[in-house]
Amino acid sequence: MVSTALNANLATRFRNFFTTRDFIFHDGRDLKRFSVAGRTQALLAGVAAITVTFSAYGVSQAAFGAIMASGIAGEAVTPEAKLAKMRNEMAQMEADVEAVKQAAQIHAARVEQRQKIITGVLTGKGSPADVGEPVPATDLTSDSRIAQEVLAPLRKVEARQAKLAEQARKTAQLRIHLTTSHLRSLGIKPERYVAGGMGGPFEPVSSEAAAAAASSAAGATAETSADAQFRSLFQTWQKLDVLEQTVIAIPSMQPVENVKLTSSFGVRSDPFHGSAAMHAGVDIPGPLGTPIYATADGVVGRAGRFGGYGNLITVNHGKGIETRYGHLSKILVASNTRVRRGQLIGLMGSTGRSTGSHLHYEVRIDGAAVNPMPFMQNANVLDQIQQRATRVQLTAAAGN
Numbered sequence: 001m002v003s004t005a006l007n008a009n010l011a012t013r014f015r016n017f018f019t020t021r022d023f024i025f026h027d028g029r030d031l032k033r034f035s036v037a038g039r040t041q042a043l044l045a046g047v048a049a050i051t052v053t054f055s056a057y058g059v060s061q062a063a064f065g066a067i068m069a070s071g072i073a074g075e076a077v078t079p080e081a082k083l084a085k086m087r088n089e090m091a092q093m094e095a096d097v098e099a100v101k102q103a104a105q106i107h108a109a110r111v112e113q114r115q116k117i118i119t120g121v122l123t124g125k126g127s128p129a130d131v132g133e134p135v136p137a138t139d140l141t142s143d144s145r146i147a148q149e150v151l152a153p154l155r156k157v158e159a160r161q162a163k164l165a166e167q168a169r170k171t172a173q174l175r176i177h178l179t180t181s182h183l184r185s186l187g188i189k190p191e192r193y194v195a196g197g198m199g200g201p202f203e204p205v206s207s208e209a210a211a212a213a214a215s216s217a218a219g220a221t222a223e224t225s226a227d228a229q230f231r232s233l234f235q236t237w238q239k240l241d242v243l244e245q246t247v248i249a250i251p252s253m254q255p256v257e258n259v260k261l262t263s264s265f266g267v268r269s270d271p272f273h274g275s276a277a278m279h280a281g282v283d284i285p286g287p288l289g290t291p292i293y294a295t296a297d298g299v300v301g302r303a304g305r306f307g308g309y310g311n312l313i314t315v316n317h318g319k320g321i322e323t324r325y326g327h328l329s330k331i332l333v334a335s336n337t338r339v340r341r342g343q344l345i346g347l348m349g350s351t352g353r354s355t356g357s358h359l360h361y362e363v364r365i366d367g368a369a370v371n372p373m374p375f376m377q378n379a380n381v382l383d384q385i386q387q388r389a390t391r392v393q394l395t396a397a398a399g400n
Contacts, residue, residue, distance in 0.1 A: 107154040110135040114161050114230055121168040121237050124175075128238045134230045162226050165233050172236045178385045179243045186250065186374055188365065193246045193319060194239050249317040251295035251375040253341065255325060255361050256284055256348070262358060265371040280369035281324065281362035288357045290348035292325055294339045295375070303335045309360065310352020313345055322367075326360035327351050 113135050120126035180190040263283035267276055298317035306312040309326035313333065316322050329349025339345055350357045363372040 104151060104154065106135065107151055107158075111154055111157050111161065114158070114165070117230060117234055117237060118161065118164050118168045121172045121233065121240070122164075124244075128234060128241050131234075134227065134234050136227055158226060162229060165226075165229050169233050169236060172233070172240050175385055176236070176240050176243060179240070179247060182385065183243070183246065183250075187370055188246075188250070190243060190246075194242050246319050249296060249298070249319045249321055251317065251321070251323050251363055251372070253293070253295050254376050255292055255295050255323075256286060256290055256359060258286070259284055259376065265369075265373065280364075281326075281360050282372050283358045283360055285356065285358040286348050288329055288347075288349060290357075290359075291344050292328065292346040292348060292359055294341060294343045294345050295323055296321075296341050298323075298339060300333050300335050300337050300339060300345075303331050303333055305351075308353035310354060311346070311349065312352075315339060315345075320366040322364045324360070324362040324364070326362075327354045327358060329357075 113131060116126065116131045117128075117134070120128070120131065183190045261282055262285045263279055265279060265282055267278055292313075294315055296315075296317045298315040301314040301316050301322070303313050304311070309324070311326075311328040311331055313325045313328065313331055314322055315325075325346060327349055328346040328351065330347040331345075332347070333339055333343075333345045348357055348359050354360075361372055363370055363375050
């Protein structure tokens with residue numbers, strides 16, 4: 001009766017150790033679902049555990065019979081001693097099962113995190129900061145038959161992920177190439193935003209240390225190789241994320257709904273003196289009170305009267321990028337407030353050094369004025385890059 005009660009109690013705990021997990025894969029075009037049922041995990045572990053239990057029980061019975069037959073020390077093994085031994089064996093088995101559970105949880109967490117990395121890179125959604133550094137492999141109970149059986153379905157999922165990781169890496173590299181090309185076309189150096197490279201002083205090591213390092217690398221397991229693959233993919237995603245955040249900070253729309261110019265960027269004849277002078281922006285004419293919109297997310301710097309600009313709004317977009325909106329008739333935002341791309345921030349006017357109602361619009365990088373026109377023709381740049389990368393990959397896949 002006691003043995004039956006203990007086995008029932010163990011079975012109940014065993015079932016509670018495992019829960020069903022669903023994994024969704026995104027290969028760049030389709031979503032695929034893969035499930036590892038908790039019942040399946042528990043059944044695999046249970047069969048193995050019960051086998052171990054009865055094996056242990058049989059050994060204890062044989063040992064008990066041998067002791068009784070030989071009459072060692074003239075003492076008989078009491079039922080209480082036999083029961084205590086069984087309890088110890090079952091406690092050890094429960095500890096083994098708990099170790100398997102911990103290993104399964106770590107594997108499942110790694111599978112889920114890797115899927116977030118793959119999905120983030122392939123879809124362009126999410127951020128590396130939200131996912132965190134990849135979870136490394138673990139050797140917990142790696143030699144246990146129970147562990148091997150329970151973890152087998154998760155390892156199959158990880159094998160599929162390794163294939164998707166290579167596709168994701170190519171996608172990320174392509175998007176990095178397209179994004180850096182776009183930044184350079186605007187006169188922005190991508191290198192100032194993304195740090196990279198390797199270096200440091202040369203410190204030679206002994207031949208024995210070098211041989212040990214080479215041996216260690218040669219003995220790397222498949223899991224270690226996959227860890228390195230996902231660490232590399234994660235770092236590539238981080239680089240891509242920095243570049244895309246830079247693009248988001250770049251002005252990429254018109255500050256007014258209808259654009260025509262009365263004066264362009266560069267050297268011009270000054271409207272008041274008639275002599276050659278540098279014009280740091282573009283002049284966009286319109287009726288008094290025409291709505292003026294922020295051309296990218298940012299924080300308002302100046303919002304008030306400022307010399308020849310008249311009523312001026314400056315918006316700091318980060319990454320050293322700033323826009324200026326001058327000669328306004330009315331300012332609708334305050335200093336040190338955050339504005340969004342497309343938000344109404346002011347109304348057109350003719351304040352300051354102006355001959356009529358118009359918007360003086362500037363884009364500055366690290367304080368230096370650049371031609372605003374290329375920045376007014378780049379709406380939805382990231383969507384365009386994502387679509388182009390997808391087309392290139394589909395074309396390559398069709399060619400294979």
